[in-house]
Amino acid sequence: MPVNQNELSTQQTPFLLIDHARFMRNLTYLQQRISERGCALRPHLKTLRSVDAAHDMLPNMNSPATVSTLAEAEAFADAGYTDLLYAVGITSNKLERAAALIKRGINFHILLDSLEQAQAVTQFGQKHDVVFSVFIEIDSDGHRAGLAPNNPLVVEIAKHVHANGAQLTGVMTHAGGSYSSDSVDEIRAAAAQECEAARNAAEAIRAAGVPCPIVSVGSTPTAHFAEDFTGISEVRAGVYTTFDLVMLNLGVCSLDDIAMSVVTTVIGHNKEKNWVLIDAGWMALSRDRGTASQRIDYGYGLVCKDSGAPYEGVCVTSVNQEHGVIALPATHTVNEFPIGAQLRILPNHACATAAMHQHYMVLKNTDELEVWPRILGW
Amino acid sequence: MPVNQNELSTQQTPFLLIDHARFMRNLTYLQQRISERGCALRPHLKTLRSVDAAHDMLPNMNSPATVSTLAEAEAFADAGYTDLLYAVGITSNKLERAAALIKRGINFHILLDSLEQAQAVTQFGQKHDVVFSVFIEIDSDGHRAGLAPNNPLVVEIAKHVHANGAQLTGVMTHAGGSYSSDSVDEIRAAAAQECEAARNAAEAIRAAGVPCPIVSVGSTPTAHFAEDFTGISEVRAGVYTTFDLVMLNLGVCSLDDIAMSVVTTVIGHNKEKNWVLIDAGWMALSRDRGTASQRIDYGYGLVCKDSGAPYEGVCVTSVNQEHGVIALPATHTVNEFPIGAQLRILPNHACATAAMHQHYMVLKNTDELEVWPRILGW
Structure with missing residues (x-):
């Protein structure tokens, strides 16, 4: 160029420096790949944390997006974006700011993977008259946070949330392990494992009588190589907008x-x-x-x-x-x-x-x- | 506390979080150690880049200080500090901002280690009627930038600066190699080597008939263990204000x-x-x-x-x-x-x-x- x-x-x-032509090409490629496979893309805005970038990344103001901090959520809400998943486990000290986002009309979703967190959320919600939208974090590869899909706590947390004035919006998992893949085949395997973990968790919750509308998966590697999104509602990815040498090495x-x-x-x-x-x-x-x-x-x-x-x-x-x-x-x-x-x-x-x-x-x-x-x- | x-x-x-009592104790210790040995302390402000921290670190508004960017120099000048050494090799694209600092009355010093840079500086100075204050960077341990003290270019650059309307203010070296020391004895040896390199360079310049008023050395490890500051005007250190685990490991x-x-x-x-x-x-x-x-x-x-x-x-x-x-x-x-x-x-x-x-x-x-x-x- x-x-x-x-x-x-x-x-x-x-x-x-950002090369805008390449940036746009990267956005278009993944957006098209994911929508062709019947899923929504919920881009992670954490790489650039830029409202200008979000204008290119998100089709409209109600498009789903992911953030890594409350500061991002507040700034993107100020810019008019309305559907934001805060993809870091919530704690009590952050519930006041989360509630403020919900009270101003944002579809703001929080993440948890323990009964202690779920109880803190429902207690705060009932006390302050706010309905929190909750995702349960599922661990698909043992690399960080989340519960194994077959852990009975998944259903227990879903039931607790559902019965105590919060909304169980979905389950999410992040195949962070895919970053240490040695081949595209390994990334494909990580993607299959990621989708299966999220699907299984959602099915267990639904079998227990709790609605679980959204099944969210994603990482930049798996989003680019997953072959079967059966049962998956949405895919998250972040670094795909600009890529980098780590992604180059991964293929x-x-x-x-x-x-x-x-x-x-x-x-x-x-x-x-x-x-x-x-x-x-x-x-x-x-x-x-x-x-x-x-x-x-x-x-x-x-x-x-x-x-x-x-x-x-x-x-x-x-x-x-x-x-x-x-x-x-x-x-x-x-x-x-x-x-x-x-x-x-x-x-x-x-x-x-x-x-x-x-x-x-x-x-x-x-x-x-x-x-x-x-x-x-x- | x-x-x-x-x-x-x-x-x-x-x-x-900064523990202010520890911060002040660290400042007092090094300030006292260096002044007892007859040198000035020229703290490096790059660790915190904070005007509030500078108020504690510098005895008065004319105390010497070191910065790592022009943004710091401009902000500390705005806050009233008047003696600032920009300790990264200068290039032509930064001379306009450097000149602006000098024109507002700041004792702003730039650093160089090549004849190309020296020529760019003196040409710009003569064209724009500004007298740049120059330090020549000396390499005392082969870890980064600078000229070996016995490199004939040291004297050549000093002469060029002196003869072409700039001021040769001093020589400086940074014993960055001291960060990989294995013992306090090694740090002491690095300090002796650092002082000797700077001293030798200054003596060579003076022997060639060019005044070289300031001989500047320093790194946090060597500043804390140097035993003989003969011929040294000032000592620089940065991370000593808060220390960290790297400094703990170094002793x-x-x-x-x-x-x-x-x-x-x-x-x-x-x-x-x-x-x-x-x-x-x-x-x-x-x-x-x-x-x-x-x-x-x-x-x-x-x-x-x-x-x-x-x-x-x-x-x-x-x-x-x-x-x-x-x-x-x-x-x-x-x-x-x-x-x-x-x-x-x-x-x-x-x-x-x-x-x-x-x-x-x-x-x-x-x-x-x-x-x-x-x-x-x-």
Whole structure:
């Protein structure tokens, strides 16, 4: 895609750049894949935490979406979005803000996986006259939170919620284990397992006489490779909007699908060591080393020209707060990277890199740069 | 130190807490150590990037300080601070903002280690009628940027700066290699090497007839253990204000010197696996794994009670964006960590953890909570 180098080159580095054409292509692909299979897409807004991005990601203001913090929920509600799942286990200290969202008319859904949480929710709801919409978290692969689908607590919690003035809206699971897959076949297997776990939990709840309208699954890898969504209502995915090097290593995207980079300036050379120093350290790139345990280790990110064309095998090899070091392979010399030149660094993990920035520069079409602010805090 | 649990427990988690009594004790210790040895302390403000913290860290508005970004320099200048060293190699695209600081009367110092940079600086200075104050960066341990003290370029750059309308204010080096020391003796050796490198560079410049008034050294480890500051004007240090688990492992501080923690709430249990889930993931703790290669690996942080008392051997073992997992050792059970309970997590690397927050809660004396905003961006 054509780049207006003049406008980009006058920006103060480091900054985060989004290639809007790639971003839109990624959105369209998954939206189409999921709707062709009869499911709704409930995008996770946590990667960019941007109202501007949500305008592209969500078909309308009532489209389902996922958030990772109450701060996001409040900001997206302020922007007019009405269907938000807060996908982190709820605790009592957050119920007041959750209730406030419901009272202003938001279809705000909370998540739990224990009877203690369920009791805290129903007690608060009855005391403050608010009907909480609840998802029960199901553990499909043992990687984090949730209850095994056949754990009797799933039905017990559903019954408690249903009988005590809250609404059991659904079950959800996240196949986070799919991030450590070694092949697309393994991702497909993780997807099948994820769908089965969620389906089984929903069926157990329904068999106990409690309605369970929504069965929600998803992770970016499984959303791209799941083959059978029987019984599934909706699919969640987050990092698919920009992808990253972790997703590249997993085979979920190709290099030219990656829509996020950090633009940086060369600030020095160490000629003896064949090192290029840049003004992007972990403050701009993040400390994420997600590719360290994968097929190809990209250090702190893959180095690209200011046009976006990647240098094969050239990575940011170490970082301090505001310094990055590119230890060049013997096939390159520092003279190819003059002091003052701009480079782009593709991120290991887009969520972590975006989290280091308060806004993003978004390159649209040939010459338009937009600024998208990020929603900050909790 | 007494804690008003009520006030702390009503804060929305996760949040970053600073124990002000420990913070002040850390400041006083290093300030006294350095002034007793006849040097000035030029604190690095990059860890907290907070004007409120600077008020405690700097004796007066003209005290020397160090910053890692132009955004910090501008914000501290706005707050009235007048002597700021920007300790990242300068490039042409940043000279306009640097010049603006000088034109408003700030003693703003820039850093360089190449003739290309020096020429860009003097050309810009002559064209725009501004006298840049320059430090030359010296490499004392091969870990990052800078020129070896005996590299003829040191003198060549000094002469160029001096002859072309800029001011050669000094030389500086940062013994970043001291962070990978295995003992206090190694830190002492790194400190001696750091001072010698800076001294030698300054002497070479002076022997060539160019004044070099300031000889600046420092890193938190070397600042605490250097024994001989002969010929050194000033010492820089940053993370000493709050310390962290990396500094604990290095033997630079003790556990009860650590003045920063992330306050979090227990959001779930996995009883089968003996896991406690908390609402602090890498968004609140950072992805920094600085202790991974050290004596004791603290995972993503050491777990403490809400009073601040540490649980020996209990760490955050894995993180996602907004989830932390504490895989308990067999000596503990999840029942000791009820859902809804608050915990504090001590950080691996205070700079990285602070960078994830937009403000800090500061606990002063027995019951006063202050909010310190962080300066954001570049």
